[in-house]
Amino acid sequence: MPSYKIGNVKIVRYIDDTVDTLIVSSEHLSESLEIIKGQNFKSISIGGSYNLSDIDFLKECQHIEKLYLKGENLRNFDGLSYLVNLKIIAMNDLNKKVKLDLGNLFSLEELYGELPTRATGLSKLKNLKRMQIWGYKPLSKTYSEIGEIENLEVLHLIQAQIESFEGIGQFKILQELDLYGLNKLKDISSIGLLRNSLRKLIMENCKNIQDFMPIGSLDSLEHLTLQSCGSMKSIAFIQGLPNLKFFNFEKTDVEDEDLSYCQTIPTVYFTKKKHFSHKQKDLNNLKFENVPFPTL
Template sequence: MLIVPEEDIFIDKEKQGGYKSIGIVTDKLDKCIAKYQQENFNGIFGNPSFGFKNVDFDFVKDFKDAKFIWFWNINVNDITGLYNLENAEYFGVLGKRPLLDFSNFRSLKTLVLEWHQKDKNLYNCENIEHFDLWHHKPKDKSFADFSFPRFAKKVGLNWTNVEDLTTLNGLKGMSEISIDRSRNLKSLRGLETYADTIEKLYFDTCNKLSDYTFILDFPKLQSAVVKRIRLK
């Protein structure tokens, strides 16, 4: 994002994800609403460094047609206002928050999710094509109890604590996977389950990773980069 100030509020000039988004400044909320409506924005974002101080998302009722939602480093105690969103497509709410019920976001196409053990119904988001999961660190170091959005084609895992991918489950038609900053990862075993669909692989800052050369036998593989070395 390229965030610049404009008339006491903030605009993303880079148009992340292809959306025209405006920053939510808590003390200038009325001005944000007016500008959003007058200039045909279709996205909202928020961060404490850019004036977001809310502890809830009740304000979303005035932005319910937003397709792009991106909030990070936040601390909120009520997220029910997010359920006012009608056709959200790109979604990321990162920071301290209560659980999310993803049955309310069936139109999502891109989701960046910071792992929360009590989130539910992610499996039902059948339109998600790009899914990034951050900080997945359960005690059993496994994906066994995590339900991935099953039709995601691009999957990114960041800061996961698994040692291999044998419990990576439920995905149908995954074509790309990237894993970054996962220091426990030793093996890519489990990816063979998706050998018939995987085209691109990228793994970086996974210093213990040693068992991976078998991926070169995947029939549709076009690109493979492991620890900054291009294998294909």
């Protein structure tokens, strides 16, 4: 991670980032603000060298578009309301008991990190397009509380306390859904409501899903990963996925042993088991040009 200094203020370029980020220091707050405004920095990080409990100084830099928040010292987040141009926010290692209202971030397009337990306002983020969060614990244990984010295109949930897909149909244009470690997830019957939009579905370490058949109604699906998901009665449901090009079910068992349904999929990965009807090499020998594609 390359870095340099302007006076006493550190500037870094995070991995996979395209702009420099200024690290705000409470010890050199005035100098940090002067550089932010004078050189028009649009990406800043608050944490580590920031020891104040509030972020009210944001009133003086309303042009900020990207914000990194980190550290248990932060207690008062009212300063966020000044960031009328904020597009991306990432948060990590915050005190889980603090109040955090995200409802005023109307311009927000991307949200990353672990939210405090008392975080509110997610449903008001109407312009949010991408969300990747850890440990989400909705009271309903469904998607109902965030289903109003109608412009969401990408949703990643890690270790979320969700039991069913109720409410997921409100994501009208969701294209990618990644779920990791949702051990309480049982019912995915409502996933068919995403049939016209969802192109990529990843479920990993979701071992209590009772029925995978509803996945077969996702007409637009191109990429499917069901890794370390216990066992499936059958993978016959993939017959209903005319656009599927990639299927990975490594470390997930298939009870009826029949892998013949994979023969028209260009790329398939699975963990070898003696009772499976096909071996990996049997599927890899397929010629790509023989795979049927939908008529334009």
